[in-house]
Amino acid sequence: MERRFFLKYGASATLIPSLALMDHDPEHDQLHEKLPIPYPENPDARLDILLQGNDRRLESYLNDQNWQTGNKRYGGVKNSYGIYNAHSTAGFIRTFGCSLATPESTYYRSEAMLERMVSAAQYLLKSQHADGSIDLITTNFHSTPDTAFLVNWLSPVYVILERDQWDQSKAVRALLRDFLMRSGKTLLVGGIHTPNHRWVVCAALAWLYHFDADKKYESRVDKWLREGIDMDPDGQYYEKSTAVYSPLCNRVLITIARFLGRPELYGPVRRNLEMTLYYLHPNGEVVTEASGRQDKGEVRYPGRYYYSYMYMSRLDNNPRFFAMTNLIERTRFTDVITYLNYLLEDRELLNFETSTEKIPTNYEKMFVHSGVYRIRREQLDATIIQNNPTFFTFHKGNAVLQAVRLSAAFFGRGQFVAQKVLKEKGKYHLQWDLERGYYQPVSKKHLARDGDWEKMGQDKRKISELQRFRMKVEIEEKNHGFALHINVDGTDHVPVVVELGFRKGGQLEGAKKLEDIPHAYLSKGGVSKYKIDGDEIEIGLGTAEHSWIALRGALPKLDLDCLYLTGFTPFKQTIMIS
Known part of the structure; x- marks a missing residue:
């Protein structure tokens, strides 16, 4: 049967913030320090150096495993909060399995390590629910996608253990296979939270098909794939x-x-x-x-x-x-x-x-559908971003201007976000138009007898004293840097703030420190400089007209060394960054 796959793309990539907690890729658990490893000058050394690093990581895991015989958590591995859980235990198995089944490792076929592996695999099976699922202890319970993450992670370990064919590892191999195949129960029927979960689940099913060529796994994959790849x-x-x-x-x-x-x-x-x-x-x-x-x-x-x-x-x-x-x-x-x-x-x-x-390393690329516009000139680059409060970033070697943001105290709604980015005559044009007004008394037919404000609704009221506001930024590449032309107008005498956030750790010169706000500086006019590790960014901008940087309705200050340019509408300034 011919299968055709197509790409589907949604108009917006804005996700519910809480979804950030719904995924956990255990491959990137930050519990264990990533120790610095030297770069191999030849490919023959690649495996030896990787195994050295893996062995060191393995040793760092030992204190996190419960090794108290008779304890109900025996064999389990705890996270940084002291909670024993399936994900930390699976990370332990991944690390130990790589060393245990690879001849070049110090711990190859180590019986002491094998005992640790067996107890961890037993704990993992105890953590698995009858429906085949496991919990992501921080947020997801009876979770099909989190089960899939572990299947994708542990399946290669099972393969390399099987390939090694060490008689003593039969027990741990049997335990791992049992966990993997039992996971099929939830993978065949369970749901997902986020777009990537679909492909994580499909990949886990593909591993199970690899181990046991049952068409039911492939059939479930096809149901997800028919939605099209979200690209x-x-x-x-x-x-x-x-x-x-x-x-x-x-x-x-x-x-x-x-x-x-x-x-x-x-x-x-x-x-x-x-x-x-x-x-x-x-x-x-x-x-x-x-x-x-x-x-x-x-x-x-x-x-x-x-x-x-x-x-x-x-x-x-x-x-x-x-x-x-x-x-x-x-x-x-x-x-x-x-x-x-x-x-x-x-x-x-x-x-x-x-x-x-x-x-x-030398290009100008416009990723229009992604809303990202990239300009790089060797050790200097800039990013312009659509639908994002951070509309511009600038890197010069190790010196990083991590964010440029614009806001105005316009009815508590004035955090600038470029709805569109257009390039015309060598400049990138970003603009946001706003309107706000005041509500008149509701008409007689829409009155609520009990005076309930919500029943009468603002959509039933006429608007008066309508205020219009325009925020516009033009960005052009100029003199080995960039010029940001900022123009804010409409309603007069509205406070305006431009925030330039530099990565902490450098030195900011030519600016006045705000004593009551950490890592906040006001422009003194002329040129300011940010220096770090031998690299330098130079910023030319006007004098701050006021010191109110936390405008009502604006986003909180960035956790960076922030330089501010302030003023009132009509506001027209050019910022030179090089």
Whole structure:
């Protein structure tokens, strides 16, 4: 039967904030410190160095496992709050399993470690409900998607243990297989919360199909896949989560393609990986400001893309994708340890080599559907963002202007968000128009006899004294930097604030510190400078006319070193950033 998959794209990637708590990718649990690992100068050393790092991480887990015989939590692993749970225990099994089944590890076929593994697997089975599900203790209970995360994580470990065929590991292999196959109960019928959950569940089902070629697993996958992959024409997934869920989607789509014979699913992965080449800052960070999830605006690196870039560079013999794996190895090799289970399951990846091409470092790219506009000139880059209070960022080496925001005290509604970004005559145009007024008495026919305000409703009242307000920003590349032309007009004498948030740790010169607000500075006019680690950003802007920076209705101050330019409408200023 021919199967066709198509891409679907929603008009908005705005998600309910609480959804940020509904996913937990246990591969990236921050409980255990990521120790610095040296970059291997040749591929032959890659596995040895990864295993050294994994062994060190393994040792850090030991104190977190309950080792009290007879205790009901025996074998379980606790999180940073002291709560024993399935996710921490599965992380323990992943780390131990990689070392236990790999000859190059110090702990290869260690009977002491095997005993730890058996007890952890027994605890994991005790944590599994009769319906096959497990709980994400922080928010999701009887959770199909969180069960799927663990299946995707532990299946490669089960494969490498099976491949090793150590007689003494039969017990732990049987326990893991029991957990995985019992998970099928919930994976075949359970629901999801977020877009990426669909593909995580499908990938888990693909693993079960790989272990037991039962068509029921494939049939359930088809029900989810017929919804279409949630990718916009730019190559970005619906959640726009460049640091967490985009790389996750890539990885699980690869799993589905591999085990269910769906090569068409490599297409979305290629497109996202190609787009991500243009989402890198000069210091190696990935652009996160447009994310619709919990990584929004956070300092993150592209390490989570490692497996996908490596797999697809081998599949397509793609030199640019392979160059990205080299970049990740050279800058964030410690992150690669996270993917050791996937690399050991598909060991050819560990020794794969091909030619490389330079990753793009000089470009102007407009990702219109994603609302992200990227300009990079080697060690200098800027990002312009639509539908986001942070409408501009600027990187110059290690110096980072992490956010530029604009607000006005216009009826408590004046936090600027560019509804559209248009490029005309070399400038990017961002604009937001607002209207607010006052309500007249409600008409006689709409009166509520009991005087209930809500029953009469503001939509039944005429509006008078209508106030109109326009906030406009024009951005142009100029003199090895950028000029931001800001024009706010309409109602007169409205307080206006421009906030420039610099990453903490640097030194801000040429500005007046606000004594009552930490990390807040007012412009003194002329030129201000932000310096860090030998890099410098120069800012030219006007004098602050007032010191009220926390305008009513504006977002709270950023947790950054913030420089403020203030004034009143009509407000017209040009900020030079270089």
